[in-house]
Amino acid sequence: RSRMAACTSQHALISVKPPRASASFGSDRRAGNVRFVSATSCCPGSRKLGLVCASNSQSSVIEPAKLPSSPESGSTPKKSSEAALILIRHGESLWNEKNLFTGCVDVPLTPKGVNEAIEAGKRICNIPVDVIYTSSLIRAQMTAMLAMMQHRRKKVPIIVHKESERAHQWSQVYSEETKKQSIPVITAWQLNERMYGELQGLNKQETADLFGKDQVHEWRRSYDIPPPNGESLEMCAERAVSYFKEQIIPQLVSGKHVMIAAHGNSLRSIIMHLDKLTSQEVISLELSTGIPMLYIFKEGKFIRRGSPAGPSEAGVYAYTKVRVFSIF
Numbered sequence: 161r162s163r164m165a166a167c168t169s170q171h172a173l174i175s176v177k178p179p180r181a182s183a184s185f186g187s188d189r190r191a192g193n194v195r196f197v198s199a200t201s202c203c204p205g206s207r208k209l210g211l212v213c214a215s216n217s218q219s220s221v222i223e224p225a226k227l228p229s230s231p232e233s234g235s236t237p238k239k240s241s242e243a244a245l246i247l248i249r250h251g252e253s254l255w256n257e258k259n260l261f262t263g264c265v266d267v268p269l270t271p272k273g274v275n276e277a278i279e280a281g282k283r284i285c286n287i288p289v290d291v292i293y294t295s296s297l298i299r300a301q302m303t304a305m306l307a308m309m310q311h312r313r314k315k316v317p318i319i320v321h322k323e324s325e326r327a328h329q330w331s332q333v334y335s336e337e338t339k340k341q342s343i344p345v346i347t348a349w350q351l352n353e354r355m356y357g358e359l360q361g362l363n364k365q366e367t368a369d370l371f372g373k374d375q376v377h378e379w380r381r382s383y384d385i386p387p388p389n390g391e392s393l394e395m396c397a398e399r400a401v402s403y404f405k406e407q408i409i410p411q412l413v414s415g416k417h418v419m420i421a422a423h424g425n426s427l428r429s430i431i432m433h434l435d436k437l438t439s440q441e442v443i444s445l446e447l448s449t450g451i452p453m454l455y456i457f458k459e460g461k462f463i464r465r466g467s468p469a470g471p472s473e474a475g476v477y478a479y480t481k482v483r484v485f486s487i488f
């Protein structure tokens with residue numbers, strides 16, 4: 161708490177309120193998964209500038225979040241001036257576990273990743289979700305599905321197949337009632353992890369030993385320097401943020417609550433856009449696996465609400481100083 165207060169006064173980015181439900185916070189409570197690392201200490205394990213303090217931080221900045229409501233039934237939400245946007249980086253994959261560059265290689269979750277996805281689902285179980293977007297990669301899809309299994313509405317997430325006319329036709333649902341109990345899951349390659357080029361499959365530590373720590377850090381975190389024959393974050397942002405603007409924002413504008421399950425770098429590029437981070441600031445943005453982040457879309461603006469807390473703290477959310485950004 162005092163650490164956080166110090167952090168707040170130092171960087172003036174987080175507003176602190178005493179945790180109301182601190183007694184019920186579990187030991188794994190994580191305040192958020194957006195972490196800035198660069199200079200002085202903000203939270204244990206991070207080195208500066210907590211937009212939201214690093215995961216594993218005991219204390220959190222919380223405030224009851226006012227969440228948009230969702231109609232209790234019906235697949236078409238009423239037009240609302242507020243909509244929830246949940247972003248989740250997939251849980252740990254088999255190659256995260258082995259510390260291998262993964263990029264667009266389609267690797268499944270580990271048992272730990274499965275658990276992370278389930279825990280993520282518990283954190284968002286009370287937040288309405290009308291439509292889910294995932295990348296075309298299995299680790300993001302597994303995460304989305306496992307998370308939705310925890311949702312209190314118990315709607316069935318159904319992947320929308322549009323890869324061919326036949327796939328589309330053959331996956332039709334002919335009951336309006338059943339449709340109401342379903343959530344469409346739209347998969348899009350544009351949300352895939354950045355393509356890591358010739359680093360895919362290489363061990364991150366061994367690559368750093370071979371090419372030097374600084375070179376590998378530049379490939380992994382710089383904005384516009386691509387790894388050999390791969391995508392820079394800027395290139396990844398071109399497709400991911402364009403898709404977000406063209407396909408996802410219209411859903412939010414129409415009042416639909418959206419969840420996106422994607423990847424470290426495709427989500428970094430979207431967060432960079434939402435939070436108007438500079439190409440310097442995004443270097444220090446790290447996302448943990450399996451921790452959801454909540455934004456409220458209201459009147460054309462995104463309000464960052466941090467990371468929803470676990471189920472024992474229903475109604476209490478990690479909260480960062482509200483930064484409002486207009487998309488228009």
Ligand SMILES: O=C(O)[C@H](O)COP(=O)(O)O
Nearest residue numbers: 260261262263353380424
């Ligand atoms: O593709 C990968 O290897 C990871 O998902 C993200 O890796 P990074 O943290 O090295 O960008």
